[in-house]
Amino acid sequence: xxxxxxxxxxxxxxxxxxILPCYKTYTLKPKGNESxxxxxxxxxxxxxxxxxxxxxVIKVNKEVVLSSEAKVKDFGLEICIEPAxxxxxxxxxxxxxxxxFERFNSIKPTLCSEIKEITEKDEITNxxxxxxxxxxxxxxxxxxxxxxxxxxxxxxxxxxxxxxYFKKLKRLKVVNENxxxxxxxxxxxxxxxxxxxxxxxxVKIQKLKNETFEYDDVNNCSYGIKETKEVEKQIIANGxxxxxxxxxxxxxxxxxxxxxxxxLLAKNKRFTNSxxxxxxxxxxxxxxxIKSARS
Amino acid sequence: MKNLKYALFKGSRxxxxxxETLKSTLRVASVLDIEFVDVNEFTCxxxxxxxDKNEFLAILINARNIAYAEKEGLDIVTLSNVDxxxxxECKAKLDINSNLKTRINEHLKKINLQYSGKSxxxxxxxxxxxxxxxxxxxxxxKDLSELAIAPYYGENTPKNANDTLDKVANxxxxxxxxxxxxxxPCGSNITIRNKTLATKLTGKILTDIVDNSANSILVACSHQxxxxxxxxxxxxxxxxxDDINIPVFYLSQYIGLTLGIEPxxxxxxxNIAEVSI
Numbered sequence: 339x340x341x342x343x344x345x346x347x348x349x350x351x352x353x354x355x356x357i358l359p360c361y362k363t364y365t366l367k368p369k370g371n372e373s374x375x376x377x378x379x380x381x382x383x384x385x386x387x388x389x390x391x392x393x394x395v396i397k398v399n400k401e402v403v404l405s406s407e408a409k410v411k412d413f414g415l416e417i418c419i420e421p422a423x424x425x426x427x428x429x430x431x432x433x434x435x436x437x438x439f440e441r442f443n444s445i446k447p448t449l450c451s452e453i454k455e456i457t458e459k460d461e462i463t464n465x466x467x468x469x470x471x472x473x474x475x476x477x478x479x480x481x482x483x484x485x486x487x488x489x490x491x492x493x494x495x496x497x498x499x500x501x502x503y504f505k506k507l508k509r510l511k512v513v514n515e516n517x518x519x520x521x522x523x524x525x526x527x528x529x530x531x532x533x534x535x536x537x538x539x540x541v542k543i544q545k546l547k548n549e550t551f552e553y554d555d556v557n558n559c560s561y562g563i564k565e566t567k568e569v570e571k572q573i574i575a576n577g578x579x580x581x582x583x584x585x586x587x588x589x590x591x592x593x594x595x596x597x598x599x600x601x602l603l604a605k606n607k608r609f610t611n612s613x614x615x616x617x618x619x620x621x622x623x624x625x626x627x628i629k630s631a632r633s
Numbered sequence: 634m635k636n637l638k639y640a641l642f643k644g645s646r647x648x649x650x651x652x653e654t655l656k657s658t659l660r661v662a663s664v665l666d667i668e669f670v671d672v673n674e675f676t677c678x679x680x681x682x683x684x685d686k687n688e689f690l691a692i693l694i695n696a697r698n699i700a701y702a703e704k705e706g707l708d709i710v711t712l713s714n715v716d717x718x719x720x721x722e723c724k725a726k727l728d729i730n731s732n733l734k735t736r737i738n739e740h741l742k743k744i745n746l747q748y749s750g751k752s753x754x755x756x757x758x759x760x761x762x763x764x765x766x767x768x769x770x771x772x773x774x775k776d777l778s779e780l781a782i783a784p785y786y787g788e789n790t791p792k793n794a795n796d797t798l799d800k801v802a803n804x805x806x807x808x809x810x811x812x813x814x815x816x817x818p819c820g821s822n823i824t825i826r827n828k829t830l831a832t833k834l835t836g837k838i839l840t841d842i843v844d845n846s847a848n849s850i851l852v853a854c855s856h857q858x859x860x861x862x863x864x865x866x867x868x869x870x871x872x873x874x875d876d877i878n879i880p881v882f883y884l885s886q887y888i889g890l891t892l893g894i895e896p897x898x899x900x901x902x903x904n905i906a907e908v909s910i
Contacts, residue, residue: 475779476834544685572677598866631687
């Protein structure tokens with residue numbers, strides 16, 4: 339039986355010459371267990387203008403992978419290869435890492451003094467693993483302010499190394515900032531698939547959230563803290579949670595920004611308030627459990 | 634075959650601003666003779682929020698929920714992936730860790746409940762598959778071949794269930810539109826605290842679906858349904874598009890239509906993106 343042909347659609351772009359990227363198609367007959375690096379070398383023999391870094395993070399059929407580890411056979415007969423981040427591409431499959439380092443360096447190893455920022459891949463242990471986690475994150479993709487799973491994992495490690503109460507509190511204040519910290523993780527766990535360390539980024543983010551509630555005054559303006567407290571309060575009071583009441587509590591008068599959506603929901607009879615939402619029965623039990631758990 | 638009977642975990646979204654998900658599910662169940670028992674003691678699973686504050690408390694509250702289903706001798710069916718994931722993870726933690734289970738049961742004893750681990754957590758998709766898509770098709774009276782539908786699964790769908798919506802749509806002759814972002818998060822868990830981010834995520838999904846020429850979306854989660862439908866206008870705006878207006882079907886609404894149930898009885902008149910079928 340002849341070997342099956344695999345069609346590779348490869349992203350091509352030169353930031354110095356091109357305005358828009360394009361895709362070029364190449365056909366190969368892989369022998370069996372080749373890595374993406376091997377396939378890209380074979381493509382390079384056909385088209386020497388293609389540039390890529392070996393053992394680097396790329397996207398294969400939209401999945402973020404390491405080119406030296408990912409196998410051609412796992413991606414079917416039509417494979418689309420793109421850079422890790424097409425918005426930050428330098429040339430073809432080579433991505434600029436400035437943004438990665440910027441977000442990584444936003445978490446300082448010491449809180450008081452100036453230190454040299456990290457700008458090279460080999461200065462970071464497990465760089466490829468972390469880069470995979472970083473480029474897998476949808477929140478990183480759409481929110482330039484977000485520290486990202488790598489920076490937040492770093493913050494957790496540094497938080498754990500601190501013993502001083504106020505330094506710990508200061509760390510938590512940083513990761514609780516609105517629009518950039520732990521509460522802006524979309525909770526999809528994409529980062530975990532890349533990281534092989536014992537504690538995954540999503541678990542570290544979760545632990546930072548838990549730690550936040552061990553302190554009284556981390557950040558009174560944090561939408562995430564307000565939302566969590568309100569959800570718990572409503573479960574104790576009603577058993578169920580009203581979106582409107584939660585938004586009102588979290589955003590205050592800024593709820594007016596959502597007025598259009600609320601009007602639409604109300605018009606289509608898709609809207610209740612705390613009085614309207616169904617109450618669970620035996621709610622005293624929830625209070626008993628909480629009291630019991632706290633004791 | 635014995636009728637299917639489950640404890641229905643409605644969840645806060647279905648009781649709040651996605652009531653069509655509950656309405657359509659109950660209406661379809663009445664036609665298929667699937668019995669959903671209303672367990673009035675169920676509370677919100679807390680989604681990820683309770684766990685964010687205190688993992689033990691989150692397990693305790695959901696162990697109570699599961700214990701009530703066990704009392705009825707029933708498995709739990711959820712209407713959202715978030716509740717499914719929260720309850721399933723709670724169950725997994727308790728079933729794998731006997732010390733944790735003992736500790737939780739010490740607290741539950743104070744309210745005369747016990748968690749044993751007998752009740753399973755099931756998604757609504759699984760219920761229809763278990764009932765038999767062929768049997769539903771045998772009862773169907775409406776052809777939905779005019780729909781070019783994009784199944785959207787989100788990030789919390791287990792890998793082994795990542796094609797069930799495709800199977801449903803295929804069964805009723807709708808054209809399936811494959812979206813590369815079918816497992817991309819829609820940001821439902823961050824919508825309240827960061828709407829800008831959530832609408833950008835939802836906007837990316839909607840753009841991909843519309844650009845692939847779909848004329849409708851199929852989801853099996855009340856949270857996803859809410860974001861893709863109710864936030865459609867602001868999500869389109871967040872990604873710089875003004876041409877997105879696509880109906881979103883919750884799974885029970887879609888199946889209900891094939892069964893010939895009136896759109897109004899399925900709550901389709903309450904959808905924000907207008908459905909004309």
